[in-house]
Amino acid sequence: MKRLAPCVFALFMLAGCAGETFGGLLYHLFLPHSSKVAAEFKLADGPLLILVDDDWDQLTWPPARDLLIDEIGKHLRQAKAVKRVFPSQKVNALRRVDPKFNERSISELGKDLGAKQVLWLQVREFVATTNFDTVSEAARCTLRVKVFDPHSKSKAEMRLWPASREGWYVTAKKSARDLTEYERNEDIARMLITEAAEDVAKLFYDHRKPV
16 A cells, blocks of 8 residues: 555646546546446347236236337347347237237247247236335336247257246336335336346346446
8 A cells, every 4th residue: 555655646746737537547546347247148149039928917007018028129239139129019919910829839929920039028026006015125026037949849948048947037126215206106117117127138248237
Protein backbone atom coordinates (compact mmCIF):
# COMPACT_ATOMS: atom_id res chain seq x y z
CA MET A 1 0.00 0.00 0.00
CA LYS A 2 2.95 2.33 0.75
CA ARG A 3 4.27 1.83 -2.76
CA LEU A 4 0.87 2.64 -4.21
CA ALA A 5 0.50 5.95 -2.32
CA PRO A 6 3.08 7.98 -4.34
CA CYS A 7 1.50 6.78 -7.55
CA VAL A 8 -1.96 7.84 -6.40
CA PHE A 9 -0.60 11.24 -5.33
CA ALA A 10 0.99 11.68 -8.74
CA LEU A 11 -2.32 10.91 -10.39
CA PHE A 12 -4.07 13.57 -8.32
CA MET A 13 -1.39 16.10 -9.29
CA LEU A 14 -2.28 15.46 -12.90
CA ALA A 15 -5.97 16.05 -12.32
CA GLY A 16 -5.87 19.66 -13.51
CA CYS A 17 -4.58 18.76 -16.95
CA ALA A 18 -6.09 15.30 -17.33
CA GLY A 19 -9.72 16.28 -16.77
CA GLU A 20 -12.22 13.54 -17.50
CA THR A 21 -9.46 11.14 -18.48
CA PHE A 22 -8.15 11.23 -14.94
CA GLY A 23 -11.59 10.53 -13.52
CA GLY A 24 -12.01 7.57 -15.82
CA LEU A 25 -8.62 6.22 -14.78
CA LEU A 26 -9.57 6.39 -11.10
CA TYR A 27 -12.80 4.54 -11.89
CA HIS A 28 -10.97 1.69 -13.54
CA LEU A 29 -8.33 1.55 -10.80
CA PHE A 30 -10.48 1.54 -7.70
CA LEU A 31 -14.13 0.77 -8.46
CA PRO A 32 -15.35 -2.82 -8.83
CA HIS A 33 -16.18 -4.00 -12.32
CA SER A 34 -19.03 -6.18 -13.48
CA SER A 35 -18.20 -9.87 -13.52
CA LYS A 36 -18.61 -11.99 -16.62
CA VAL A 37 -21.18 -14.77 -16.48
CA ALA A 38 -20.83 -17.58 -18.99
CA ALA A 39 -23.86 -18.97 -20.79
CA GLU A 40 -25.31 -22.11 -19.26
CA PHE A 41 -25.98 -23.45 -22.75
CA LYS A 42 -25.28 -22.21 -26.28
CA LEU A 43 -28.22 -22.43 -28.64
CA ALA A 44 -27.97 -23.41 -32.29
CA ASP A 45 -28.30 -20.64 -34.88
CA GLY A 46 -31.99 -21.36 -35.20
CA PRO A 47 -34.77 -21.11 -36.00
CA LEU A 48 -35.84 -21.42 -32.36
CA LEU A 49 -39.35 -22.24 -31.21
CA ILE A 50 -40.36 -21.05 -27.73
CA LEU A 51 -43.25 -22.91 -26.12
CA VAL A 52 -44.85 -21.78 -22.87
CA ASP A 53 -46.73 -24.50 -21.00
CA ASP A 54 -49.23 -23.23 -18.43
CA ASP A 55 -50.73 -26.61 -17.54
CA TRP A 56 -50.90 -25.52 -13.89
CA ASP A 57 -53.13 -22.54 -14.87
CA GLN A 58 -50.90 -20.01 -13.16
CA LEU A 59 -51.04 -17.15 -15.67
CA THR A 60 -53.72 -14.76 -14.48
CA TRP A 61 -52.84 -12.14 -17.10
CA PRO A 62 -53.83 -13.33 -20.62
CA PRO A 63 -51.07 -11.51 -22.58
CA ALA A 64 -48.35 -13.04 -20.36
CA ARG A 65 -47.63 -16.05 -22.59
CA ASP A 66 -47.13 -14.03 -25.77
CA LEU A 67 -45.08 -11.36 -24.02
CA LEU A 68 -42.82 -13.98 -22.49
CA ILE A 69 -42.13 -15.55 -25.90
CA ASP A 70 -41.48 -12.25 -27.66
CA GLU A 71 -39.35 -10.75 -24.88
CA ILE A 72 -37.11 -13.82 -24.70
CA GLY A 73 -36.78 -13.80 -28.47
CA LYS A 74 -35.89 -10.11 -28.47
CA HIS A 75 -33.09 -10.55 -25.93
CA LEU A 76 -31.69 -13.61 -27.69
CA ARG A 77 -31.56 -11.83 -31.04
CA GLN A 78 -30.04 -8.68 -29.55
CA ALA A 79 -27.31 -10.76 -27.93
CA LYS A 80 -26.84 -12.70 -31.19
CA ALA A 81 -27.43 -15.92 -29.29
CA VAL A 82 -29.67 -17.10 -32.11
CA LYS A 83 -30.46 -15.69 -35.53
CA ARG A 84 -34.17 -16.46 -35.74
CA VAL A 85 -36.92 -16.95 -33.18
CA PHE A 86 -40.52 -17.71 -34.08
CA PRO A 87 -42.72 -14.87 -32.74
CA SER A 88 -45.79 -15.55 -30.64
CA GLN A 89 -47.97 -14.71 -33.65
CA LYS A 90 -46.56 -17.70 -35.53
CA VAL A 91 -47.18 -20.03 -32.60
CA ASN A 92 -50.71 -18.69 -32.14
CA ALA A 93 -51.46 -19.11 -35.83
CA LEU A 94 -50.65 -22.81 -35.55
CA ARG A 95 -52.67 -23.03 -32.34
CA ARG A 96 -55.74 -21.59 -34.09
CA VAL A 97 -55.70 -23.99 -37.04
CA ASP A 98 -54.77 -27.08 -35.03
CA PRO A 99 -57.53 -28.10 -32.58
CA LYS A 100 -55.17 -30.66 -31.02
CA PHE A 101 -52.33 -28.20 -30.52
CA ASN A 102 -52.19 -28.71 -26.73
CA GLU A 103 -52.11 -32.49 -27.16
CA ARG A 104 -49.20 -32.58 -29.58
CA SER A 105 -45.66 -33.32 -28.52
CA ILE A 106 -42.80 -30.84 -28.46
CA SER A 107 -41.15 -32.82 -31.23
CA GLU A 108 -44.22 -32.64 -33.49
CA LEU A 109 -44.71 -28.92 -33.00
CA GLY A 110 -41.02 -28.22 -33.58
CA LYS A 111 -40.98 -30.22 -36.81
CA ASP A 112 -44.20 -28.62 -38.10
CA LEU A 113 -42.75 -25.13 -37.74
CA GLY A 114 -39.30 -26.14 -38.94
CA ALA A 115 -37.54 -25.33 -35.69
CA LYS A 116 -33.94 -26.33 -35.12
CA GLN A 117 -34.44 -26.36 -31.35
CA VAL A 118 -37.30 -25.85 -28.91
CA LEU A 119 -37.04 -23.75 -25.76
CA TRP A 120 -39.74 -25.09 -23.45
CA LEU A 121 -41.00 -23.18 -20.43
CA GLN A 122 -43.42 -24.39 -17.80
CA VAL A 123 -45.03 -21.78 -15.58
CA ARG A 124 -44.77 -23.13 -12.04
CA GLU A 125 -45.83 -20.02 -10.17
CA PHE A 126 -47.20 -16.61 -11.08
CA VAL A 127 -48.39 -14.10 -8.49
CA ALA A 128 -49.00 -10.55 -9.70
CA THR A 129 -51.49 -8.60 -7.65
CA THR A 130 -51.63 -5.40 -5.65
CA ASN A 131 -53.33 -7.35 -2.83
CA PHE A 132 -50.29 -9.27 -1.66
CA ASP A 133 -50.09 -11.41 1.47
CA THR A 134 -46.38 -11.24 2.25
CA VAL A 135 -44.03 -8.28 2.26
CA SER A 136 -40.80 -10.04 1.27
CA GLU A 137 -42.16 -11.72 -1.88
CA ALA A 138 -45.25 -9.81 -2.94
CA ALA A 139 -44.91 -10.73 -6.63
CA ARG A 140 -43.30 -13.83 -8.05
CA CYS A 141 -42.85 -15.69 -11.34
CA THR A 142 -41.15 -19.10 -11.44
CA LEU A 143 -40.38 -20.85 -14.73
CA ARG A 144 -39.07 -24.33 -15.43
CA VAL A 145 -36.76 -24.26 -18.46
CA LYS A 146 -35.54 -26.94 -20.89
CA VAL A 147 -34.09 -27.06 -24.41
CA PHE A 148 -35.08 -29.84 -26.81
CA ASP A 149 -34.02 -31.14 -30.21
CA PRO A 150 -37.27 -31.95 -32.05
CA HIS A 151 -35.32 -33.91 -34.67
CA SER A 152 -33.62 -36.33 -32.29
CA LYS A 153 -33.80 -40.01 -33.17
CA SER A 154 -35.09 -41.04 -29.76
CA LYS A 155 -37.00 -39.49 -26.88
CA ALA A 156 -34.04 -40.12 -24.58
CA GLU A 157 -31.82 -37.91 -26.77
CA MET A 158 -34.37 -35.12 -27.25
CA ARG A 159 -33.48 -33.08 -24.15
CA LEU A 160 -30.34 -31.07 -24.89
CA TRP A 161 -30.22 -29.06 -21.68
CA PRO A 162 -30.04 -29.24 -18.73
CA ALA A 163 -28.76 -32.69 -17.77
CA SER A 164 -31.35 -32.95 -15.00
CA ARG A 165 -34.82 -34.09 -16.02
CA GLU A 166 -36.25 -31.59 -13.55
CA GLY A 167 -35.00 -28.72 -15.67
CA TRP A 168 -33.54 -25.33 -14.77
CA TYR A 169 -35.58 -22.93 -12.64
CA VAL A 170 -35.73 -19.17 -13.10
CA THR A 171 -37.52 -16.98 -10.57
CA ALA A 172 -38.28 -13.27 -10.76
CA LYS A 173 -39.60 -11.84 -7.51
CA LYS A 174 -40.38 -8.46 -6.00
CA SER A 175 -40.99 -7.24 -2.48
CA ALA A 176 -43.83 -4.96 -1.41
CA ARG A 177 -41.41 -2.03 -1.45
CA ASP A 178 -40.62 -2.73 -5.12
CA LEU A 179 -44.30 -2.50 -5.99
CA THR A 180 -45.23 0.83 -4.43
CA GLU A 181 -45.35 2.58 -7.82
CA TYR A 182 -47.71 0.01 -9.39
CA GLU A 183 -51.45 0.54 -9.12
CA ARG A 184 -52.77 -2.21 -11.41
CA ASN A 185 -52.28 -5.97 -11.43
CA GLU A 186 -51.49 -5.97 -15.14
CA ASP A 187 -48.62 -3.52 -14.62
CA ILE A 188 -47.07 -5.84 -12.04
CA ALA A 189 -47.62 -8.80 -14.35
CA ARG A 190 -45.95 -7.04 -17.27
CA MET A 191 -42.97 -6.09 -15.13
CA LEU A 192 -42.58 -9.64 -13.80
CA ILE A 193 -42.81 -11.26 -17.23
CA THR A 194 -40.36 -8.78 -18.74
CA GLU A 195 -37.81 -9.42 -16.00
CA ALA A 196 -38.28 -13.19 -16.08
CA ALA A 197 -37.87 -13.21 -19.86
CA GLU A 198 -34.53 -11.42 -19.64
CA ASP A 199 -33.34 -13.82 -16.95
CA VAL A 200 -34.27 -16.81 -19.12
CA ALA A 201 -32.55 -15.35 -22.17
CA LYS A 202 -29.35 -14.73 -20.20
CA LEU A 203 -29.02 -18.45 -19.64
CA PHE A 204 -28.01 -18.75 -23.28
CA TYR A 205 -25.41 -16.04 -23.82
CA ASP A 206 -22.40 -14.63 -22.05
CA HIS A 207 -23.17 -11.44 -20.15
CA ARG A 208 -21.91 -9.23 -17.39
CA LYS A 209 -23.37 -9.13 -13.91
CA PRO A 210 -22.91 -5.93 -11.89
CA VAL A 211 -20.86 -6.41 -8.75
